Amino acid sequence: MSTAPTTRTVVRDDDQTREANGGPGVLRRDPAGSRTPFAAEPWSATTRFQPVASTGGVPLMDIAERHGTPVYVVDETDVRARCRAFRTALPDADIVYAAKAFLCRAMATWIRQEGLGLDVCSGGELAIARSVGFPAERIVFHGNAKTPRELLDAVEYGVGRIVVDNLAEIPRLAGLVPPGRRQKVLLRVVPDIEAGAHASIRTGGEGQKFGLSIATGDAAAAVVRVLRQPELHLVGLHCHLGSQILAAEPYERAVRVMVEQLARIRDTYGIVLPELDLGGGQGIAYLPDGHGLTPDEFAVTVAKAVRERCAALDLPEPRLTVEPGRSISGPAGLTLYRVIAVKRTLSRTLVAVDGGMSDNPRPSLYGARYTARLIGRRSAMPVRPTTLVGHHCEAGDVIAEGAPLPADIRAGDVIAVPATGAYHHSMASTYNLTGRPPVVAVADGAARVVVRREEIDDLLRRDVGL
Numbered sequence: 001m002s003t004a005p006t007t008r009t010v011v012r013d014d015d016q017t018r019e020a021n022g023g024p025g026v027l028r029r030d031p032a033g034s035r036t037p038f039a040a041e042p043w044s045a046t047t048r049f050q051p052v053a054s055t056g057g058v059p060l061m062d063i064a065e066r067h068g069t070p071v072y073v074v075d076e077t078d079v080r081a082r083c084r085a086f087r088t089a090l091p092d093a094d095i096v097y098a099a100k101a102f103l104c105r106a107m108a109t110w111i112r113q114e115g116l117g118l119d120v121c122s123g124g125e126l127a128i129a130r131s132v133g134f135p136a137e138r139i140v141f142h143g144n145a146k147t148p149r150e151l152l153d154a155v156e157y158g159v160g161r162i163v164v165d166n167l168a169e170i171p172r173l174a175g176l177v178p179p180g181r182r183q184k185v186l187l188r189v190v191p192d193i194e195a196g197a198h199a200s201i202r203t204g205g206e207g208q209k210f211g212l213s214i215a216t217g218d219a220a221a222a223v224v225r226v227l228r229q230p231e232l233h234l235v236g237l238h239c240h241l242g243s244q245i246l247a248a249e250p251y252e253r254a255v256r257v258m259v260e261q262l263a264r265i266r267d268t269y270g271i272v273l274p275e276l277d278l279g280g281g282q283g284i285a286y287l288p289d290g291h292g293l294t295p296d297e298f299a300v301t302v303a304k305a306v307r308e309r310c311a312a313l314d315l316p317e318p319r320l321t322v323e324p325g326r327s328i329s330g331p332a333g334l335t336l337y338r339v340i341a342v343k344r345t346l347s348r349t350l351v352a353v354d355g356g357m358s359d360n361p362r363p364s365l366y367g368a369r370y371t372a373r374l375i376g377r378r379s380a381m382p383v384r385p386t387t388l389v390g391h392h393c394e395a396g397d398v399i400a401e402g403a404p405l406p407a408d409i410r411a412g413d414v415i416a417v418p419a420t421g422a423y424h425h426s427m428a429s430t431y432n433l434t435g436r437p438p439v440v441a442v443a444d445g446a447a448r449v450v451v452r453r454e455e456i457d458d459l460l461r462r463d464v465g466l
């Protein structure tokens, strides 16, 4: 199936297709549901169509004017459509949204309403889930260094699965489970597979900090120790390869490793573990010519690999769990900035905006690349590659290199940067004592603030002084 609703709008990134679409503001429907050239945008987005740029039926300029800039915009309908795309692609699996990508109460509510589970990895993420009454059974708790407090909170709330990451956690967790209860656990195993867009976000290789090594024997030791704890109920294995993975092939390899581990446990202890959690990591497009790993591509590869490997090892197929984060919230979000200054240097044009690495640390952390668009007015000037920079006190505070902005870009203009729905709000900082931007949700032509702007007063309040 397609990852998008069959009636989704298509945004072509060239003037010729814009004409074919019927001119500015008019979008051609693509009943075939073929991949959009600009798949990074929400399916409802018309940002290319100056000056009517809108998302979720809301003009982006209205948002910039009413709520100020910088501002994160998230398209609720788009988030929901991406949740459904995963559920449709993997109807027999548990789809567990990775909260670290983007979480607020509104998002947790949408995820709950869409019937997905929630992967949390901190007491804070769990608190948001609790605050919206997220069903405990559908929560998976992760972390390579969960504090005793976090484990206790998770046990007390009754989370469905705790993913054991290290040997020390086993007795610690068992000691927190109240008498008469058994806590379901998965063991996070290192499959020793390198995948992901940047070394900092690869988590499947031997030697990185997450999970239990098969090579050292820790994974096998963990199985024995969990089985010895009557308070713990081992229901399956987990792995997570990394993030922003654009091909399905590494997942196929992961399935091979993990099914082999399930077979070993069956052969050694006579126990058939019923669950296999393959983590998340499905990549998205950030640039006009990019494309992500669709739920379909992922599902077809994984389902085939599980079927074949289980058949080969005479193992019943486990119930699958997948934990997509970025691919659900990433393309559904965009950031609006206002241009503060334009500088022409000998080598390039620099456009400085009112946000930067505090609301988008990804270029400086991972060398991530973005594009940007002028919205709010039509320019007849040719576009040229422009460097979009932030307002922070670092030369590396670059949001986008080579962004196609018109030659007459000027102070006061509003810029939209797409594909900022994952790992932006959740990774934002207050560097240079900059308040974090609000999150405005759009749906069906209406906009509402779901996370308010962090004001200077908020920042001062934490500083208790002498």
Ligand SMILES: Cc1ncc(COP(=O)(O)O)c(C=O)c1O
Pocket (backbone or CB within 6 Å): 098, 100, 101, 119, 142, 203, 240, 242, 243, 244, 279, 280, 281, 282, 323, 324, 325, 326, 327, 422
């Ligand atoms: C355990 C686990 N599951 C799921 C995810 C979600 O990853 P992504 O947002 O790349 O889908 C992550 C982060 O990479 C993770 O660490």
Ligand SMILES: N[C@@H](CCCC[NH3+])C(=O)O
Pocket (backbone or CB within 6 Å): 100, 201, 243, 244, 362, 366, 422, 423, 427
């Ligand atoms: N923060 C990373 C993804 C980390 C995934 C978490 N396990 C990014 O922005 O790409």
